[in-house]
Amino acid sequence: MLTIVGAVLAQGTVLTALLFYFGMLHAHYMFAYFGVNYTVLGLTAQDFLIRSADGLFVPLTVVAAVSLTALWLFRAIWPRLPGPARRLLVHAAGPVAGALGLLAILLAGVAFVDPRPFDAFPWLAGSCLAVGVPLAAWAFRSRRRSTSFAAVAEWTACFVLVAVGLFWAAGDYSSAVGTGRAQNIAAGLPQSADVVLFSEKALQSRVAGVVETTCAGSGFRYDGLKLVMQAGDRYVLLPATWTPATGSAVVLPRSDGVRLEFAAPGTAQVGGC
Structure with missing residues (x-):
């Protein structure tokens, strides 16, 4: 055997x-x-x-x-x-x-x-x-x-x-x-770091729980996100309020036009570029 x-x-x-x-x-x-x-x-x-x-x-x-x-x-x-x-x-x-x-x-x-x-x-x-x-x-x-x-x-x-x-x-x-x-x-999303996404281009979609701010110069800021992981050449992000029934995921390519900033859970300030 x-x-x-x-x-x-x-x-x-x-x-x-x-x-x-x-x-x-x-x-x-x-x-x-x-x-x-x-x-x-x-x-x-x-x-x-x-x-x-x-x-x-x-x-x-x-x-x-x-x-x-x-x-x-x-x-x-x-x-x-x-x-x-x-x-x-x-x-x-x-x-x-x-x-x-x-x-x-x-x-x-x-x-x-x-x-x-x-x-x-x-x-x-x-x-x-x-x-x-x-x-x-x-x-x-x-x-x-x-x-x-x-x-x-x-x-x-x-x-x-x-x-x-x-x-x-x-x-x-x-x-x-x-x-x-x-x-x-x-289950660990509430304890994971807050992510502020800065992008040269708008996401062209509305994601529940994510706040979009148009920057004065150029680009856009998005608050209310959590980074799941970097997989391959993509970022996989979820809204902080994500649930299997109602949530949507955001998948972005890694590029010079995308920047992520991290903050301790609950400390990221909404708005401002």
């Missing part, structure tokens, strides 16, 4: 694609919460790869810690077991692994038909497929030898299914992480 999973993760192309896929969907769902299409932000492949660390470090840490703990327990307990107990465990390992693998594959099939029961655990369905296939394959191969051609076909099918399960889990999990990050940003 570990050989199959390790072979999938050891492929640099598969692992990089998995990280890229997670980061892209993370950006999609996070900015979609604010009503922004992430494709207008000019995010690069490097941005997506860096963004993947936002959510993947937690499950990777948990998996590594559990695996290491299980290995230490095995090394501590196995040498102390009597011979009959060892033979019993070895004999039972195949059937138990096969049963668990088939159960995990069955859960993945149920989630494929109707994913709603798994909404609380968005990573579970794909993980079941990625873990269940190697378990079932290992149990089958421990009981029966295959020809070289059948072994290659079986290994290839397992490789594909494990990769599909990993992408499935990453896709579902990234949607939850991206939306959760956006909700955290929205």
Whole structure:
């Protein structure tokens, strides 16, 4: 089982694609919460790869810690077991692994038909497929030898299914992480710095909660904004009074004609250029 999973993760192309896929969907769902299409932000492949660390470090840490703990327990307990107990465990390992693998594959099939029961655990369905296939394959191969051609076909099918399960889990999990990050940003707007936007050109739109002031010389001043982040070559700003139901986001390109000034929450003075 570990050989199959390790072979999938050891492929640099598969692992990089998995990280890229997670980061892209993370950006999609996070900015979609604010009503922004992430494709207008000019995010690069490097941005997506860096963004993947936002959510993947937690499950990777948990998996590594559990695996290491299980290995230490095995090394501590196995040498102390009597011979009959060892033979019993070895004999039972195949059937138990096969049963668990088939159960995990069955859960993945149920989630494929109707994913709603798994909404609380968005990573579970794909993980079941990625873990269940190697378990079932290992149990089958421990009981029966295959020809070289059948072994290659079986290994290839397992490789594909494990990769599909990993992408499935990453896709579902990234949607939850991206939306959760956006909700955290929205909840923290009152505590984030006030932003005063100076622009050579008018925004040409009315954003609720944002006050526009025409400067005496030239340009415009906008108060009542909060900076969400600089993403790619764009600024993503929200009104301080933004809500998912009524708020609008402002996306501006970085340029010499746009200037941002920051102040502690509640201290920015409205008006004046």
